[in-house]
Amino acid sequence: MSDRRQRIQLLHEISLAISPGETLAATAETALDAYLGKLNCTVGGVFSRREDGSYEQVVTRPAAAVGDPVYDAARTRLAERAGGDAAGESFPIVGEGGDDGHYYLFELAEFGALMLGTHGEPFSEAIIDNLGPLNEKLATACTAKAAESTLRNERRRFEALFTTIQEPMATVSVTDGTATITRRNEAFETTFGDATAMSE
Numbered sequence: 001m002s003d004r005r006q007r008i009q010l011l012h013e014i015s016l017a018i019s020p021g022e023t024l025a026a027t028a029e030t031a032l033d034a035y036l037g038k039l040n041c042t043v044g045g046v047f048s049r050r051e052d053g054s055y056e057q058v059v060t061r062p063a064a065a066v067g068d069p070v071y072d073a074a075r076t077r078l079a080e081r082a083g084g085d086a087a088g089e090s091f092p093i094v095g096e097g098g099d100d101g102h103y104y105l106f107e108l109a110e111f112g113a114l115m116l117g118t119h120g121e122p123f124s125e126a127i128i129d130n131l132g133p134l135n136e137k138l139a140t141a142c143t144a145k146a147a148e149s150t151l152r153n154e155r156r157r158f159e160a161l162f163t164t165i166q167e168p169m170a171t172v173s174v175t176d177g178t179a180t181i182t183r184r185n186e187a188f189e190t191t192f193g194d195a196t197a198m199s200e
Contacts, residue, residue, distance in 0.1 A: 004126075010038045011130055018137045024048075024145040028059045031138050035116055036061055039127065043071045043117040046108070046138075047078065048146065054082045055112055058142070070117035073097030078105055078113060092128055106131060108139035111146065168192065 017034030021027040028046035036044050043065050047055040055078050065071040073095060081089055091107035102122040106114040114135055116123075161169075168188035170181050184192075 007126060007130065011134060014038050014134055015137065018134065018141055020141045020145050024142060025059055027141050027145045028138075029061075031141070032059060032061050032114075035114070035134075039116065039123070040118065040121070041116045042119050043068050043115075045071070045075075045115040046112065046142065047115070048112040048142070049082075054079070058112070068117070069098030070101035070103050070119065071097070071115070073101070074103035074105060074115045074117060077103070078115065081105075092131075094128070104128065106135045108135060108142060111139045111142045114138065 014031075014034045018031045019027070021030055032044050032046055035041065043061065045060040045065065046058045048058050050056055060066075060071070066075075074097065077093060077095055081093070091105060091113070093105040095103050095105075097103055097117070098119070101117060101119050103115060103117040104123060106116070108114055163185065165185065166187055168185065168191045170184040170188050172179050173182045174180075
């Protein structure tokens with residue numbers, strides 16, 4: 001098989017592993033395992049970007065990656081970029097760690113960053129260039145799961161507030177100019193009785 005066909009096959013197999021999972025961590029983990037397995041990487045990580053520009057680990061492989069010279073070098077470089085020490089440095093970022101290690105930091109647009117590391121043979125320029133569309137797909141999947149998780153957490157907080165607050169609360173639906181109470185807490189019923197609809 002030619003190098004080009006082999007590369008296309010590898011990229012296709014990674015692409016098949018990138019899809020929204022049950023959670024953000026599961027989504028990132030499945031995709032990262034495919035990247036590492038198909039590209040012969042020894043270490044990797046998916047990081048989300050915080051509001052302050054720093055990066056938070058979502059998942060790493062292996063789980064105990066800290067202490068690996070390639071991982072540590074890549075993590076330091078990512079922190080420097082977030083801290084402004086490497087301002088203007090654009091992705092992908094390529095560097096070395098340890099005696100024969102190479103790391104690659106890729107942007108996951110609107111989400112964070114992907115880190116891949118090898119011990120031995122470095123990536124070819126063609127592989128680095130061709131990972132762009134896969135990284136975009138991973139970024140989209142991670143962003144969707146992160147948004148879903150945020151909404152779920154907000155819903156839980158609202159539910160807790162709705163059921164425990166001592167003030168009257170109700171949710172209202174408006175259809176054709178009529179506001180209908182769809183839900184009310186106990187304090188609402190105590191204060192206003194069994195009101196179920198009200199005209200606008």
